[in-house]
Amino acid sequence: xxxxxxxxxxxxxxxxxxxxxxxxxxxxxxxxxxxxxxxxxxxxxxxxxxxxxxxxxxxxxxxxxxxxxxxxxxxxxxxxxxxxxxxxxxxxxxxxxxxxxxxxxxxxxxxxxxxxxxxxxxxxxxxxxxxxxxxxxxxxxxxxxxxxxxxxxxxxxxxxxxxxxxxxxxxxxxxxxxxxxxxxxxxxxxxxxxxxxxxxxxxxxxxxxxxxxxxxxxxxxxxxxxxxxxxxxxxxxxx
Numbered sequence: 574x575x576x577x578x579x580x581x582x583x584x585x586x587x588x589x590x591x592x593x594x595x596x597x598x599x600x601x602x603x604x605x606x607x608x609x610x611x612x613x614x615x616x617x618x619x620x621x622x623x624x625x626x627x628x629x630x631x632x633x634x635x636x637x638x639x640x641x642x643x644x645x646x647x648x649x650x651x652x653x654x655x656x657x658x659x660x661x662x663x664x665x666x667x668x669x670x671x672x673x674x675x676x677x678x679x680x681x682x683x684x685x686x687x688x689x690x691x692x693x694x695x696x697x698x699x700x701x702x703x704x705x706x707x708x709x710x711x712x713x714x715x716x717x718x719x720x721x722x723x724x725x726x727x728x729x730x731x732x733x734x735x736x737x738x739x740x741x742x743x744x745x746x747x748x749x750x751x752x753x754x755x756x757x758x759x760x761x762x763x764x765x766x767x768x769x770x771x772x773x774x775x776x777x778x779x780x781x782x783x784x785x786x787x788x789x790x791x792x793x794x795x796x797x798x799x800x801x802x803x804x805x806x807x808x809x810x811x812x
Contacts, residue, residue, distance in 0.1 A: 646789035768796035
């Protein structure tokens with residue numbers, strides 16, 4: 574009897590705590606029906622003019638120099654935001670804590686951008702198993718699973734990560750490409766399910782696009798017809 578009482582009390586307390594957190598904006602602390610109020614949502618760095626291939630932000634909306642010189646294996650990148658504060662802070666918190674406040678807005682914006690597209694399968698950029706153990710959860714696969722459910726499209730764990738590689742953060746384009754050699758592999762059992770299919774490849778952030786380009790080459794080699802990337806944010810070119 575006491576166990577039931579304490580369980581109910583704990584549930585009630587958590588419910589009240591959640592309602593209190595959701596009653597104000599996490600940035601301006603003003604009363605809000607969501608974690609980020611409408612005024613603060615309007616101030617978020619959304620993706621404007623960009624390269625139609627890799628979605629790198631630019632001022633002309635034409636193909637960027639990298640895509641002109643070395644066209645990537647993927648066909649398009651769909652993302653709602655530019656990777657700069659406070660979006661970058663939100664994503665970093667989400668990577669550490671799966672239920673970080675405010676991230677759901679980013680996910681919903683991405684889902685809205687994908688709602689008018691059709692794909693045959695969803696594939697997530699995989700984590701290395703040691704990193705997965707260290708982090709304790711797989712945010713990219715959870716994002717891919719949510720997208721898969723929303724789009725009623727199967728999620729295929731078609732790519733394996735056999736090596737950790739060195740950290741990609743802070744590396745240039747050429748260094749990232751060199752760093753990816755032998756890191757990813759296609760799981761043979763999925764090859765037939767990829768042939769002639771339109772694939773949605775999911776990652777959290779696209780920086781140079783090197784990782785997704787490498788995986789896209791594997792998927793295209795397996796016979797995939799098209800590869801579209803979906804991510805929460807795209808980095809701006811370094812000045």
